[in-house]
Amino acid sequence: MFIHIGDDHVIQSQEVIAIIDYQLASSSTINEEMVTDMRKKEKAIVTNEQQTKAIVVTSNYIYYSPLSVLTLKKRASMISTISKLEDYSETNEEE
Numbered sequence: 404m405f406i407h408i409g410d411d412h413v414i415q416s417q418e419v420i421a422i423i424d425y426q427l428a429s430s431s432t433i434n435e436e437m438v439t440d441m442r443k444k445e446k447a448i449v450t451n452e453q454q455t456k457a458i459v460v461t462s463n464y465i466y467y468s469p470l471s472v473l474t475l476k477k478r479a480s481m482i483s484t485i486s487k488l489e490d491y492s493e494t495n496e497e498e
Contacts, residue, residue: 406419406475406478406479407478408459408466408468408470408475409470410451410469412448412450414459414466418461418462418463419459419460419461419479420461420462421459421460422458422459422460422472422476422479423457423458423460423472424456424457424472425456425457425458425467428458437460437465438458438465441465446463447464447465447466447467448464448466448467449467450467451469452467454469455467455468455469456468456469456471456472457470457471457472457475
C-alpha cells in the first residue's frame with residue numbers, strides 16, 4: 404500500500420521507518436545527525452522547509468512533509484486497517 408505524505412509525494416507504507424515531528428527533530432542529536440547526513444548525501448526530499456511539520460524516514464530517503472505527525476499516523480493506520488480486511492468479493496457470480 405501507499406501513503407500520500409503531501410507535496411505530491413507518495414511512498415510505500417512498508418518503507419516507513421519513523422515519522423518525527425519537525426520541531427522535535429532538532430532536540431535530539433541523533434536525529435539531527437541523521438538529517439544532516441542524509442542532506443549531505445542528497446537523500447533528503449525537501450520541497451518547502453517553511454511549511455514542514457513532520458519528517459518521514461524511509462530506508463533510502465527522508466521526506467519533509469507539510470502534514471502533521473497525527474495526520475500521517477492516521478493515514479498509515481488507515482492503510483494498515485485496509486490491508487487487514489478480508490476480501491468479501493464474490494468469486495462465483497451468478498448470471
